[in-house]
Amino acid sequence: MGIAVIHGSSRKNGNTDQLARLLVEGFEADHIYLADYRIEPIVDYRHSEKRPYPDDDYRNVLERVLAQDVLVFTTPIYWYGPSGLTKTFIDRWSQSLRENKEPFLAALRAKSAWVLAVGDDEPHLKGIPLIQQFQHIFGYTGTNYAGYIIGKGNKPGDIVQDTVALAAVEAVRQQWTLERRTLT
Amino acid sequence: MGIAVIHGSSRKNGNTDQLARLLVEGFEADHIYLADYRIEPIVDYRHSEKRPYPDDDYRNVLERVLAQDVLVFTTPIYWYGPSGLTKTFIDRWSQSLRENKEPFLAALRAKSAWVLAVGDDEPHLKGIPLIQQFQHIFGYTGTNYAGYIIGKGNKPGDIVQDTVALAAVEAVRQQWTLERRTLT
Amino acid sequence: MGIAVIHGSSRKNGNTDQLARLLVEGFEADHIYLADYRIEPIVDYRHSEKRPYPDDDYRNVLERVLAQDVLVFTTPIYWYGPSGLTKTFIDRWSQSLRENKEPFLAALRAKSAWVLAVGDDEPHLKGIPLIQQFQHIFGYTGTNYAGYIIGKGNKPGDIVQDTVALAAVEAVRQQWTLERRTLT
Amino acid sequence: MGIAVIHGSSRKNGNTDQLARLLVEGFEADHIYLADYRIEPIVDYRHSEKRPYPDDDYRNVLERVLAQDVLVFTTPIYWYGPSGLTKTFIDRWSQSLRENKEPFLAALRAKSAWVLAVGDDEPHLKGIPLIQQFQHIFGYTGTNYAGYIIGKGNKPGDIVQDTVALAAVEAVRQQWTLERRTLT
Numbered sequence: 036m037g038i039a040v041i042h043g044s045s046r047k048n049g050n051t052d053q054l055a056r057l058l059v060e061g062f063e064a065d066h067i068y069l070a071d072y073r074i075e076p077i078v079d080y081r082h083s084e085k086r087p088y089p090d091d092d093y094r095n096v097l098e099r100v101l102a103q104d105v106l107v108f109t110t111p112i113y114w115y116g117p118s119g120l121t122k123t124f125i126d127r128w129s130q131s132l133r134e135n136k137e138p139f140l141a142a143l144r145a146k147s148a149w150v151l152a153v154g155d156d157e158p159h160l161k162g163i164p165l166i167q168q169f170q171h172i173f174g175y176t177g178t179n180y181a182g183y184i185i186g187k188g189n190k191p192g193d194i195v196q197d198t199v200a201l202a203a204v205e206a207v208r209q210q211w212t213l214e215r216r217t218l219t
Numbered sequence: 220m221g222i223a224v225i226h227g228s229s230r231k232n233g234n235t236d237q238l239a240r241l242l243v244e245g246f247e248a249d250h251i252y253l254a255d256y257r258i259e260p261i262v263d264y265r266h267s268e269k270r271p272y273p274d275d276d277y278r279n280v281l282e283r284v285l286a287q288d289v290l291v292f293t294t295p296i297y298w299y300g301p302s303g304l305t306k307t308f309i310d311r312w313s314q315s316l317r318e319n320k321e322p323f324l325a326a327l328r329a330k331s332a333w334v335l336a337v338g339d340d341e342p343h344l345k346g347i348p349l350i351q352q353f354q355h356i357f358g359y360t361g362t363n364y365a366g367y368i369i370g371k372g373n374k375p376g377d378i379v380q381d382t383v384a385l386a387a388v389e390a391v392r393q394q395w396t397l398e399r400r401t402l403t
Numbered sequence: 404m405g406i407a408v409i410h411g412s413s414r415k416n417g418n419t420d421q422l423a424r425l426l427v428e429g430f431e432a433d434h435i436y437l438a439d440y441r442i443e444p445i446v447d448y449r450h451s452e453k454r455p456y457p458d459d460d461y462r463n464v465l466e467r468v469l470a471q472d473v474l475v476f477t478t479p480i481y482w483y484g485p486s487g488l489t490k491t492f493i494d495r496w497s498q499s500l501r502e503n504k505e506p507f508l509a510a511l512r513a514k515s516a517w518v519l520a521v522g523d524d525e526p527h528l529k530g531i532p533l534i535q536q537f538q539h540i541f542g543y544t545g546t547n548y549a550g551y552i553i554g555k556g557n558k559p560g561d562i563v564q565d566t567v568a569l570a571a572v573e574a575v576r577q578q579w580t581l582e583r584r585t586l587t
Numbered sequence: 588m589g590i591a592v593i594h595g596s597s598r599k600n601g602n603t604d605q606l607a608r609l610l611v612e613g614f615e616a617d618h619i620y621l622a623d624y625r626i627e628p629i630v631d632y633r634h635s636e637k638r639p640y641p642d643d644d645y646r647n648v649l650e651r652v653l654a655q656d657v658l659v660f661t662t663p664i665y666w667y668g669p670s671g672l673t674k675t676f677i678d679r680w681s682q683s684l685r686e687n688k689e690p691f692l693a694a695l696r697a698k699s700a701w702v703l704a705v706g707d708d709e710p711h712l713k714g715i716p717l718i719q720q721f722q723h724i725f726g727y728t729g730t731n732y733a734g735y736i737i738g739k740g741n742k743p744g745d746i747v748q749d750t751v752a753l754a755a756v757e758a759v760r761q762q763w764t765l766e767r768r769t770l771t
Contacts, residue, residue: 045263076254076303079229079295081373111263115355116300119260119310123303159734160722161355163715164348170712171299171345182711189265198761202754209750343550344538347531354528366527382577386570393566413631444622444671447597447663479631483723484668487628487675494671529723532716539667539713557633 036215038064039103043110043121045070050188051153053195055109058151058184058204062211065099069120072096077126080133088134093127101142105149105211106178108169112154112162117169125172144177149207153200155189182207220399222248223287227294227305229254234372235337237379239293242335242368242388246395248291249283253304256280261310264317272318277311285326289333289395290362292353296338296346301353309356328361333391337384339373366391404583406432407471411478411489413438418556419521421563423477426519426552426572430579433467437488440464445494448501456502461495469510473517473579474546476537480522480530485537493540512545517575521568523557550575588767590616591655595662595673597622602740603705605747607661610703610736610756614763617651621672624648629678632685640686645679653694657701657763658730660721664706664714669721677724696729701759705752707741734759 038059044051047068072092080086100106110117117125131139150169154162162185173180184207186200187193194200222243228235231252256276264270284290294301301309315323334353338346346369357364368391370384371377378384406427412419415436440460448454468474478485485493499507518537522530530553541548552575554568555561562568590611596603599620624644632638652658662669669677683691702721706714714737725732736759738752739745746752 045261049263070260076307077229077297079233113261114306114309114312114359115352116306119303119307122298122300122306123260125298126303128298156355156359160718160732163719164351164355166712167715168299168348168352171340171348175298175340180712198758199751199755202758203751206750206754344534344548347535350528351531364528382574383567383571386574387567390566390570413629417631438628444675445597445665447601481629482674482677482680482720482727484674484720487671487678490666490668490674491628491671494665496666524723524727532720532723535716536666536668536720539708539716543666543708 036063036105036211037103038062038105038107039100040064040066040107040109041100041121041124042066042068042070043108043118043124044068045118045120049111049153049191050186050194051109051111051151053192054153054184054186054200054204055107055151057201058107058207062208062215065103067096067099069096069124074120074124074127076123077129079129081129088130093124093130096124097127097131101139104145105147105181107149107151109151110165112152112156112158112165115154115161116165117152128176140176147179147181148173149181150183151186152183153186153188153194155187158185158187220247220289220395221287222246222289222291223284224248224250224291224293225284225305225308226250226252226254227292227302227308228252229302229304233295233337233375234370234378235293235295235335237376238337238368238370238384238388239291239335241385242291242391246392246399249287251280251283253280253308258304258308258311260307261313263313265313272314277308277314280308281311281315285323288329289331289365291333291335293335294349296336296340296342296349299338299345300349301336312360324360331363331365332357333365334367335370336367337370337372337378339371342369342371404431404473404579405471406430406473406475407468408432408434408475408477409468409489409492410434410436410438411476411486411492412436413486413488417479417521417559418554418562419477419479419519421560422521422552422554422568422572423475423519425569426475426575430576430583433471435464435467437464437492442488442492442495444491445497447497449497456498461492461498464492465495465499469507471514473515473549475517475519477519478533480520480524480526480533483522483529484533485520496544508544515547515549516541517549518551519554520551521554521556521562523555526553526555588615588657588763589655590614590657590659591652592616592618592659592661593652593673593676594618594620594622595660595670595676596620597670597672601663601705601743602738602746603661603663603703605744606705606736606738606752606756607659607703609753610659610759614760614767617655619648619651621648621676626672626676626679628675629681631681633681637685640682645676645682648676649679649683653691656697657699657733659701659703661703662717664704664708664710664717667706667713668717669704680728692728699731699733700725701733702735703738704735705738705740705746707739710737710739 075089259273368387443457627641
């Protein structure tokens with residue numbers, strides 16, 4: 036069982052990053068920091084002549100994502116939604132829908148996905164639109180939305196005080212450990 | 220009464236654009252197509268040494284937005300949320316919160332905002348996270364969330380068949396006409 | 404095409420009632436005012452010995468509901484959800500799931516349902532949980548969630564000022580008129 | 588610190604009940620099982636002549652609720668919302684708003700409230716409307732929405748397998764223990 040951790044934060048070592056690393060520690064994980072790549076906004080060619088899509092890092096990043104069995108989208112809650120980095124990456128899926136729809140959806144249907152979001156302003160209430168947005172995204176792609184973890188934190192290190200988030204992390208890890216045993 | 224129309228679509232003349240133009244026709248409006256500008260993702264310096272923010276079009280675009288009394292955020296519903304262009308622009312508000320928090324919030328508190336979103340996949344249900352995300356955004360900035368319009372459309376021109384969206388557009392226009400008279 | 408209007412308000416001639424009557428005027432409609440009937444709260448016998456369900460009006464009301472092709476749930480937004488009358492009626496569907504699950508679900512799968520909700524406190528934002536609750540209800544029963552109409556009103560008669568709600572009513576009526584023609 | 592546990596389930600000893608008892612064990616708690624009382628649906632007299640409200644158990648139950656500092660609303664997720672028993676009780680708050688608005692709201696403003704909801708069908712996603720409904724309820728009354736716990740369970744006893752819910756319960760208990768010490 037390999038895990039793609041798709042980091043949407045603009046910086047490393049923040050609370051979101053820290054919680055994500057606790058989550059996947061000891062599992063085979065490919066950490067993909069979107070901030071390290073150039074991914075342009077989607078251009079919508081659905082109803083116009085098709086021109087080349089941006090020649091940037093999208094395809095390489097996507098390939099790494101699709102190479103794993105489990106997806107973990109981690110994002111700080113920026114303005115009550117996923118970060119622009121995360122959203123722009125997902126917007127580009129529309130390009131993959133045009134370029135090779137069936138294999139792309141088949142790949143996503145075979146995966147389980149988790150969302151890990153950390154925020155400061157009542158994240159358990161005001162993070163709900165983010166959680167529901169991923170519900171519809173995974174509903175469309177047919178990906179199994181295995182669950183989500185909401186953490187609360189602002190200053191670096193806050194997250195390790197969030198006992199509920201840590202318990203949720205531990206519960207997911209136990210589930211993965213069982214699945215890994217079953218697969219072996 | 221001046222209106223800033225902040226277009227989040229990647230292309231002009233689509234359904235979202237068309238509905239937005241019906242909405243503001245005859246009113247003083249500044250059409251800002253985010254796709255025409257370079258706006259980089261936010262970098263989060265809240266808890267690290269402050270370095271320069273990207274030297275891109277953000278400040279100019281923001282200035283035009285804040286120069287108007289009414290904000291209309293128009294976006295196609297991309298993956299059940301605002302477009303990456305829209306989200307990245309709003310993420311950058313965090314920069315303004317650091318650079319000049321009080322004047323920035325004071326400016327936003329004085330404005331009314333509308334959201335106009337067009338989607339194809341059950342937009343009145345699956346567009347709800349987008350609507351709620353803006354609810355929390357405007358709740359934070361103190362901006363009056365005057366209302367929203369959801370349209371349904373996929374192929375170009377679909378939108379003019381959406382009689383409910385057109386009626387909502389008309390109702391907003393009537394309200395603006397009354398307000399304009401009152402202000403004069 | 405017959406319509407069952409399931410009125411959840413505690414009183415007649417209020418805004419919700421008025422909007423519902425505008426909606427179905429001229430169509431064959433059975434108006435069911437839940438307040439006129441005695442419907443007890445559900446008792447959950449799923450995991451205990453089965454005892455008789457309350458001997459009240461539930462079965463008669465349900466029979467009338469299931470006799471029609473289209474369901475319109477109308478409810479004032481009480482405390483940001485459907486009225487207790489509406490909720491208690493739907494809770495009793497759990498009884499029908501125990502008593503004759505397959506025919507009950509087959510009946511509901513064959514229907515289209517609308518929700519009409521009127522509230523005073525930002526109903527287009529704070530009525531969202533109500534709208535989503537029905538989304539999950541109809542998702543479970545397999546009923547086609549054809550749409551919803553949110554109205555704004557407090558004092559009697561307010562609703563006829565809500566031009567957007569009236570336009571939505573008109574759009575649904577046109578749709579029904581077309582369907583009726585097609586069926587004939 | 589006294590806790591009013593307002594049980595909305597139709598039966599005792601179910602998963603919801605069990606989780607609620609784990610939550611408050613060792614704290615001073617008044618367990619109020621709404622199913623034990625007769626509480627009629629609200630009648631809306633806002634715009635008609637005032638007649639007597641139902642002579643039932645509402646006032647006694649409310650008095651017990653308001654006598655405590657902390658409110659815990661526990662409800663199974665019935666049809667993706669609070670149970671009819673819970674909803675009907677809250678609907679009757681409209682009566683209290685008419686009878687003695689200011690003292691009633693002042694009492695609710697002084698309280699903290701928790702919601703504990705247990706469901707079987709993807710409760711962390713499909714229970715969201717319930718969570719948001721309480722957000723708006725407490726927003727209106729000015730009650731501090733201290734948090735919520737969602738549990739997953741169907742068959743009796745399932746709930747003790749839900750390690751995330753149990754961790755959330757433990758985190759709330761620790762918080763209460765600290766508050767109790769502070770108060771003493």
